[in-house]
Amino acid sequence: MPLEKIDQLAREWLEEAGNRIFMSLEQSNIEVDTKADRNDLVTNVDKATERYFADKIAEHFPNHRLLGEEGYGEEITSLEGVVWVLDPIDGTVNFVEQKRNFAISLGIYKEGIGELAYIYDIIAGEFYFAKRGEGAFVNDEPIPALAPDKKLENALVIINTAAMRKFPQTLEVIRNARGLRLYGAATLEYMAVATGRADAYISANLSPWDIGAGKIIAEEVGAIVTRANGNPMVVTEKGDSFVASPGVHAEILRDYF
Amino acid sequence: MPLEKIDQLAREWLEEAGNRIFMSLEQSNIEVDTKADRNDLVTNVDKATERYFADKIAEHFPNHRLLGEEGYGEEITSLEGVVWVLDPIDGTVNFVEQKRNFAISLGIYKEGIGELAYIYDIIAGEFYFAKRGEGAFVNDEPIPALAPDKKLENALVIINTAAMRKFPQTLEVIRNARGLRLYGAATLEYMAVATGRADAYISANLSPWDIGAGKIIAEEVGAIVTRANGNPMVVTEKGDSFVASPGVHAEILRDYF
Numbered sequence: 001m002p003l004e005k006i007d008q009l010a011r012e013w014l015e016e017a018g019n020r021i022f023m024s025l026e027q028s029n030i031e032v033d034t035k036a037d038r039n040d041l042v043t044n045v046d047k048a049t050e051r052y053f054a055d056k057i058a059e060h061f062p063n064h065r066l067l068g069e070e071g072y073g074e075e076i077t078s079l080e081g082v083v084w085v086l087d088p089i090d091g092t093v094n095f096v097e098q099k100r101n102f103a104i105s106l107g108i109y110k111e112g113i114g115e116l117a118y119i120y121d122i123i124a125g126e127f128y129f130a131k132r133g134e135g136a137f138v139n140d141e142p143i144p145a146l147a148p149d150k151k152l153e154n155a156l157v158i159i160n161t162a163a164m165r166k167f168p169q170t171l172e173v174i175r176n177a178r179g180l181r182l183y184g185a186a187t188l189e190y191m192a193v194a195t196g197r198a199d200a201y202i203s204a205n206l207s208p209w210d211i212g213a214g215k216i217i218a219e220e221v222g223a224i225v226t227r228a229n230g231n232p233m234v235v236t237e238k239g240d241s242f243v244a245s246p247g248v249h250a251e252i253l254r255d256y257f
Numbered sequence: 258m259p260l261e262k263i264d265q266l267a268r269e270w271l272e273e274a275g276n277r278i279f280m281s282l283e284q285s286n287i288e289v290d291t292k293a294d295r296n297d298l299v300t301n302v303d304k305a306t307e308r309y310f311a312d313k314i315a316e317h318f319p320n321h322r323l324l325g326e327e328g329y330g331e332e333i334t335s336l337e338g339v340v341w342v343l344d345p346i347d348g349t350v351n352f353v354e355q356k357r358n359f360a361i362s363l364g365i366y367k368e369g370i371g372e373l374a375y376i377y378d379i380i381a382g383e384f385y386f387a388k389r390g391e392g393a394f395v396n397d398e399p400i401p402a403l404a405p406d407k408k409l410e411n412a413l414v415i416i417n418t419a420a421m422r423k424f425p426q427t428l429e430v431i432r433n434a435r436g437l438r439l440y441g442a443a444t445l446e447y448m449a450v451a452t453g454r455a456d457a458y459i460s461a462n463l464s465p466w467d468i469g470a471g472k473i474i475a476e477e478v479g480a481i482v483t484r485a486n487g488n489p490m491v492v493t494e495k496g497d498s499f500v501a502s503p504g505v506h507a508e509i510l511r512d513y514f
Contacts, residue, residue: 039435093436097413098454156354161437178296180418182439197355
């Protein structure tokens with residue numbers, strides 16, 4: 001199966017899914033439920049969006065597998081074959097409370113290698129895309145490679161409160177940085193680093209669907225993506241996440257971890 | 258001088274200033290300097306924008322005074338007469354690092370009373386406006402009144418790191434809230450509360466130009482604006498700031514301060 005066909009259909013489905021999500025906001029047609037804890041939200045729109053992709057993938061690519069947040073895919077522990085890694089709505093709290101600052105995230109892996117990635121910030125109208133080895137784009141404009149030698153003292157950092165608790169040394173990172181930002185959607189925080197709007201993002205606990213697309217896009221522009229301790233990140237495993245431009249990644253790892 | 262004339266010219270100047278700021282970003286024509294400390298940035302664009310307003314106000318309203326961040330206005334300790342309270346670029350770090358998430362902020366006070374307020378998020382294309390007693394608007398759409406009875410456990414809060422240090426009890430507020438957000442521009446954080454995208458915003462140290470417009474707009478939709486301890490806020494004085502929807506403001510004040 002050539003990637004071109006996958007890419008073409010993925011874009012069609014993302015556009016259709018984006019339209020449906022937008023309409024659900026317009027019509028205030030959102031039912032909220034909780035999952036693991038009272039701040040772990042899911043809505044009928046998250047579920048319908050994942051179901052939409054699950055049906056489309058099954059119809060067009062019966063041999064592909066889906067690894068999705070809402071469980072319409074399969075139990076997946078390896079990335080054999082072609083796997084679609086989907087978060088139908090990343091930033092569900094923002095979706096519910098802010099009606100902005102959320103995204104559809106889709107990464108497509110082939111034999112464990114990230115080949116295609118899409119993050120669609122529907123309300124901002126920003127469509128991030130990368131194809132392995134061919135760079136990253138937002139709305140078809142190339143995203144420039146990250147500066148290799150930025151210093152923490154000039155860096156904006158994104159470090160969520162769970163990461164502050166899990167890694168107390170991040171409080172010192174924050175003190176020595178130019179500022180702290182928090183947007184509440186992991187994929188868009190990855191994109192903040194990928195576009196240079198922030199220089200580092202540390203999170204305590206991300207799932208495959210949070211990082212499946214962001215990792216591919218960020219690496220295409222030269223960001224370093226690891227676990228907090230610098231170990232390689234395996235997309236199928238949950239865990240902490242540390243993405244940054246090269247100089248800031250090296251400085252934080254060397255001086256704080 | 259009728260407010261209608263002031264309003265008309267203020268809008269013209271904001272549009273022109275917004276175009277100039279946008280062009281300076283397009284042309285990468287930005288020179289950065291530091292003020293009080295290495296993260297207190299100012300650019301040639303901040304200064305040119307304030308100078309533009311200073312000249313326009315002097316030409317059209319020679320009796321009005323300007324209270325502006327960059328010092329092209331006057332030393333002002335009272336709000337007698339008509340005072341234009343201006344931040345030419347609120348969120349200068351974002352302006353420099355992100356090229357988004359900053360705003361022009363303008364509040365117009367007459368004998369100490371906030372009459373007109375404008376916050377212009379140029380890149381998002383969001384123009385916030387309020388006229389005392391007549392409600393608040395974004396791009397001419399009325400902003401709905403805030404829910405009076407929201408609870409902290411369902412609230413997104415914005416509490417910057419300086420406020421966390423100055424008021425350690427805010428760490429408990431964060432733990433009991435639905436989530437923490439940080440955008441790095443006080444006026445836009447005020448607007449996040451005014452539009453319900455966040456429910457409380459606590460900052461350790463804001464200046465008149467940070468709050469001059471935001472306070473007027475937030476109060477028009479029913480937000481409560483005080484110092485952190487609940488005391489009234491005098492716009493001409495620097496200090497901490499606490500803006501929230503009514504229920505969340507009361508709960509935080511009662512249970513944490």
